[in-house]
Amino acid sequence: MFENLSDRLSKSLKNISGRGRLTEDNIKDTLREVRMALLEADVALPVVREFVKKVKERALGQEVNKSLSPGQVFVKIVQQELESAMGESNESLNLAAQPPAVVMMAGLQGAGKTTSVAKLAKYLKERKKKKVMVVSADVYRPAAIKQLETLATEVDAIFFPSNEKQNPVDIVNGAIAEARTQFADVLLVDTAGRLHVDEDMMDEIKALHQAVEPVETLFVVDAMTGQDAANTAQAFNEALPLTGVILTKTDGDARGGAALSIRHITGKPIKFMGVGEKTDALEPFHPDRIASRILGMGDVLSLIEEVERKVDKDQAQKLAKKVQKGKGFDLEDFREQLVQMKSMGGMMGMMDKLPGMGQVPDNVKDQMNDKLTNQMEAIINSMTPGERQRPDIIKGSRKRRIAAGSGTQIQDVNKLLKQFTQMQKMMKKMSGKGGMRKMMSQMKGMMPPGGMGGFGGGGRGPGRF
Secondary structure: OOHHHHHHHHHHHHHHOOOOOOOHHHHHHHHHHHHHHHHHOOOOHHHHHHHHHHHHHHHOOHHHHOOOOHHHHHHHHHHHHHHHHHOOOOOOOOOOOOOOEEEEEEEOOOOOHHHHHHHHHHHHHHHOOOOEEEEEOOOOOHHHHHHHHHHHHHHOOEEEOOOOOOOHHHHHHHHHHHHHHOOOOEEEEEOOOOOOOOHHHHHHHHHHHHHHOOOEEEEEEEHHHOHHHHHHHHHHHHHOOOOEEEEEOHHHOOOOHHHHHHHHHHOOOEEEEEOOOOOOOEEEOOHHHHHHHHOOOOOHHHHHHHHHHHOOHHHHHHHHHHHHOOOOOOHHHHHHHHHHHHHOOHHHHHHOOOOOHHHOOHHHHHOOOHHHHHHHHHHHHOOOHHHHHOHHHOOHHHHHHHHHHHOOOHHHHHHHHHHHHHHHHHHHHHHOOOHHHHHHHHHHHHOOOOOOOOOOHHHOOHHHO
16 A cells, blocks of 8 residues: 555655755755645545645744754654644544444445454454454345355354344344343444435435444445545545544555545544455554555554564474574475465565665565465475475475476476575574574675665665654
8 A cells, every 4th residue: 555655755755855954945846746646646635735735834844944954854744744634643443332332334335344344353352352243234235144144254253143124223223132142342233335325325324323323333435446435434424423434455555545535534533444355454544654654664563563463472482492403494494484474464565564665676576576475385385294304305306296286387496495595594593603693784784775764875764763
């Protein structure tokens, strides 16, 4: 998400970040570039006007004049105004109610409501330790009820059955009564997708809202519709007292106009964003971290949280002890590392959260794509346990068999073995005295000029405040 906006802003701000003095003349071109970048990202025009006006006022004000590095302060102002446009901080769900706390989902057809219900159920269950029940009040699409039942099983949430002959209000009231007997903490209600111009459907959801009085009414919207997402959210907000927004399909949105427009237009916070198809691909929306990513500073906090949640600590400890004892790092260990990486959104999912990734050339990024990770895993899976433990025995005929078994070429097998050998050497160095320090200094030498902490060159970017 935000790739296009991030590239444009990085280039615009690179020119001004080294300035010793800011004047109306020398920020004029940069502000014009910033304005164009936001408009191309499909950010709503009123949001762009307000954003540029605030940045200009602050850039020509006291806080910059008194600074020793005005250019860098300008970049910091842009970052803070991006945060402000998106809501400044994450607003979590308010579940402080007599159980069950009812959370209702509303939105257009095809926005991803049913999937978002399942993702939110998993999130509340695993990260907030809540007992969750889900129910579908979509009586127009029997397939949606079946889909939710399947997803509920997958995320281990209680499913309350319903059918197309029932009345939505009766369905939800029945689910609330059942949630009480099952001692569920939260009841998530999936509603029928509707067009905001369809008065009958809007009246129905208003009646449903009035009858069940949910503690949270979340509007689910597709990020790829850009500023239209904000306009649709506004139309729904006029009909329903929305408490927040879930932005879906952000992994397919390179522009980011929706994220930057919704808060300003509706006054409602984005509470979550969908970052993939899997049921664990839902993240709380943190404006400060998103602003940091837009400006190429990365999102290390989210990366650390993801590693904390998804890395198998016992397995990692076992590998560390094995390496320290000098028992070596084999291809089975390498395969396990690839599987762990996939669970964290793959190589590119992790790299996107690192500072300075916008400066990495496309040909280098292509070498780190997730197809390559899958291919490497397939090659290792085609090996025998003996070959994984002793890669040195993999010669001609074995290589041909492994390539055929994994649907790859012999040169792909050779490439994997070469990469593995390099990693093995690195692990060996780690196990020796002062190994970690040696390895870190080697890695430093491999990084692009200026490290990973700015807009390239000289390490003077906004990552150095």
